[in-house]
Amino acid sequence: MSFEEKLSYYLTKSKSLSNGFEKDIRVSFLSSFTTNGIEECFKVKCSERKINCTTYLGGYNQYNQEILNTKSQLYQFNPDITFLILDTRSILGDLWYFSHLLDENQRKDFISQKFEELKNLIEIFVKNSKSKLVISNFTIPSKSSYGISETKSKFGLQVMINKLNENLQNFISTLDSVFLFDMNGFITRYGENNIFNPKQFFFGDIKIALDFIPYLSNELMGYVIATLGLSKRCIVLDLDNTLWGGIIGEDGFDGIKLGIGPPGNAFVEFQKCLLGLFHRGILLAINSKNNFDDAIEVIEKHPDMILKKEHFTSVKINWNDKVSNIKEISEEMNFGLDNFVFIDDDPINREFMKSSLPQVLTVDLPKDPSKYTQILEEMIEFNVLEITDEDKKRGLMYSQQKERKNFEKSSSNLQDFLKDMELKVTIKKADKFTIPRISQLILKTNQFNLTTKRYQLEEIQKFSEDNNMIVECVQIEDKFGDNGITGAFIVQKSNSNEWILDTFLLSCRVMGREIEKSILSYIIEIAKKNNVKKLKAEFITTKKNKPIENFLPDCGFKKDGNFWEISLNESFAKPDFIKIGKT
Amino acid sequence: MMSEKLYKIIAKVMDISILEITDESSPETIPNWDSFNSYVLLDELEAEFKTEFTIDEVTETKNVSDIKKHLKTHGIILDD
Secondary structure, three states: OOOOOOHHHHHHHHHHOOOOOOEEEEEEEEEOOOOOOHHHHHHHHHHHOOEEEEEEEOOOOOHHHHHHOOOOHHHHHOOOEEEEEOOHHHHHOOHHHHHHHOOHHHHHHHHHHHHHHHHHHHHHHHHHOOOEEEEEOOOOOOOOOOHHHHHHOOOOHHHHHHHHHHHHHHHHOOOOOEEEEOHHHHHHHHOHHHHOOHHHHHHHOOOOOHHHHHHHHHHHHHHHHHHOOOOOOEEEEOOEOOOEEOOHHHHOOOOOEOOOOOOHHHHHHHHHHHHHHHHOOOEEEEEEEOOHHHHHHHHHHOOOOOOOHHHEEEEEEEOOOHHHHHHHHHHHHOOOHHHEEEEOOOHHHHHHHHHHOOOOEEOOOOOOHHHHHHHHHOOOOOOOOOOOHHHHHHHHHHHHHHHHHHHHHHOOOHHHHHHHOOOEEEEEEOOOOOHHHHHHHHHHOOOEEOOOOOOOHHHHHHHHHOOOEEEEEEEEEEOOEEEEEEEEEEEEOOOOOEEEEEEEEEOHHHOOOOHHHHHHHHHHHHHHHOOOOEEEEOOOOOOOOHHHOOHHHHOOOEEEOOEEEEEOOOOOOOOOOOEEEEO | OHHHHHHHHHHHHHOOOHHHOOOOOOOOOOOOOOHHHHHHHHHHHHHHOOOOOOHHHHHHOOOHHHHHHHHHHOOOOOOO
16 A cells, blocks of 8 residues: 555645745635645645645535535635545434434435435536536445345445435536546545544544545545646556566576466566556556566567567667666657656666656555555556547557658658658547547647647637637548547637637647648638638747747748737648548 | 653644643643644654543643643653
């Protein structure tokens, strides 16, 4: 189990935090019981991730009033994320002990009434606030006056709470800005008897013991990471004593520990857990000091290897130092180092990585391999608010990417390479299928991003319904396969004469193929059809978008104050080797 | 040494200097000693001295001297 300091550590630490980071988040907490201390935990945990965190804790058990009163401090605080943390005891009231004083139908009515109350609260909140709302589900009671007979009773205690949770989940799945936190899962994982401290409950109506507030905060931080687009995208792995037990160079192919029975099964389990992450879009890479031939033989031929060569987007098996290797991996994949997690059993390698590249998340792997899987499962750094189709296919797309790179190397010049790529650009409008992906691109794209405006999903939803705006995205295919939706743009129709390019971005995976010009030509054509005279665009410099600082002038835009503009009377040269279409 | 340990815990939780703490220190004399901090203090004392106070002992505790008394009942010898 991951380790957290006691609450007092956070209370003390929160008094001496530095501010002035680039990222900001405003978080509010509403709860049916005492959750003091959670603000301090969030501030410390945000600060560790270089985020300024401003918090608001609603009055004790005042969540109804805070949400129903549109002038409440909650709304005035204007949060980005609101956590509504409720507990089963409060929702059940006396039924916690006496549920059997009601008959089956009365219990059903009670649950539907409670659901309606919560639904109403959620709807009012969504109407009055731009904040994301994260509501906790209810812990399934594990005790009853009926004892072992409880599970025989019709619509008994567990079924009641399950039903309420199910209703909540179904309702929330229809709302973009509302999320369900699995509190029941959290309490099951750490144990109700650990989390509930009766003395703290009787003295302070504390239903999550003080020492578990940091654990709860850690779980909830997953929403902050996802909201700010700070999720990690790639795990870089050592081999010896990380993916298998022993050292291949010393123990040999038959001597390493990997397979049925301990300790080899701990490594098999760890590999399965990694493969699970791969299938949801986390890329894997190898960074190992070994003889290439020895190590690659295990990956290609060992019968108990779960991870195969095709699961690794990049493989560095050599005698170079691990920091140089990870830098190369980052360049190959075209993502910044802050997207990487480094997993290595050797504390010296980890220290070297931490001190040389603090932006890489180096995991403190325990000495005991039986604990590897748990550490990985409990990491919150891979959280995104919604898993898209692009995520699920990402591993495959990157192996096609390797083929593209090889093809590029074999081509004699760039123009021929691009022509032979059979590039196809398809413009898609923003709808319920594409908006989650557009949102992901808007939150994560750093390099090819003209304005780096980070809009949340709900804002993009609103823009897409606005007649004065165009929100579209771009799917890119080539002879090696589908790159998926890898570009997006937002155009503001400011008036009948001029439009403004509010957002224009392209995933780094497809940069350098003149696709950007093709998309721009599409926008220009639409503008011309609408008799627009000029298109304005902005370039907002960030630390990361320097490579495209000349994109606008290269396309013929002229500087005018803070903006760049292009007159639409002139013709725009679009790359003729790219097919462009619209669905 | 044990008294020093107790004072250090109180000082940390209440965010004050050890020198400010006396036997008579209580929620009336220390502004940070609100109800929530008293739960934090209780939790810290139980963890640091590896003991558990009863609900009656906690209810009776009004100041530092009461804490010392209860620690003694739990077999924790304080020097002073």
